[in-house]
Amino acid sequence: MKGIILASHGKMADGLLDSLELFNGQLSQVQALCLLPGEEIPLFIQRIQKAVSQVDTGDGVVIFCDLLFGSPCNCSSVLIKDTKMANKVDIITGMNLPMVMEFLASRERNISSDEIINVGREGIQDFVDIYRQSKIAKEK
Template identity: 35%
Template sequence: MAEKELILISHGTMATGLKDSAELIMGEQEHVHSVCLLPDESPDDFKKKFTEAIAGMNISDITVFADLMGGTPANVVSQMIMGGQKLQLISGMNLPLVIEWLNSQMNGNDSDYITAGKAGMVNITEMLANMKK
């Protein structure tokens, strides 16, 4: 079975930081990659970096998590999808989303990444206040 690849894309270095955080929890992840749009780069620069990052990978085995829907990184990949690339793109990435993807790969099963990402958003202050009642 071919290994699935996860590409984290973001404005600034968020994608690299998220990868580093996931590896702190889950250990080194050779199938997780980051591509960052830096302040002095254009959409074309980002597309070149992204294309280089996925070179040699099986496109059907690539999932892309983007920081923000409508931002340059997600828009560049969206255009590639509209042009026929068979990438899976999900926006709103967070650490629970990445951890869920990694766990599903380790367990060999599919997962609802979006639900996991949303479930990771918790108002802890409100939760603690409700526990005192």
């Protein structure tokens, strides 16, 4: 089973992990890493490397990052430049609750990055529009 790292600017990763545990209870092979103001980038890279070694049981790790080309993403990219780690690590940016929940529910079947990303995109909707459309449909 693949390990999971949630990496963000500020405490978003902690909050996301808290929400995931609300739905799923205590999670194994999952860690949140929060890059806080003033933290040195080399130290954050070391924390990522340590977290990967802690959550990887041999099947690899998916690192979910908050922003494409943000510091957590860029720090994670150091791992894919390492020949020993390149095939063990996937990095997906723009993390949101639906995508990580889907991955948790299906990580034993090796869900593809494309599938995870599509779930994340599908979770972004204009609720008011959906509500209005369903109300119109009910009136017909």
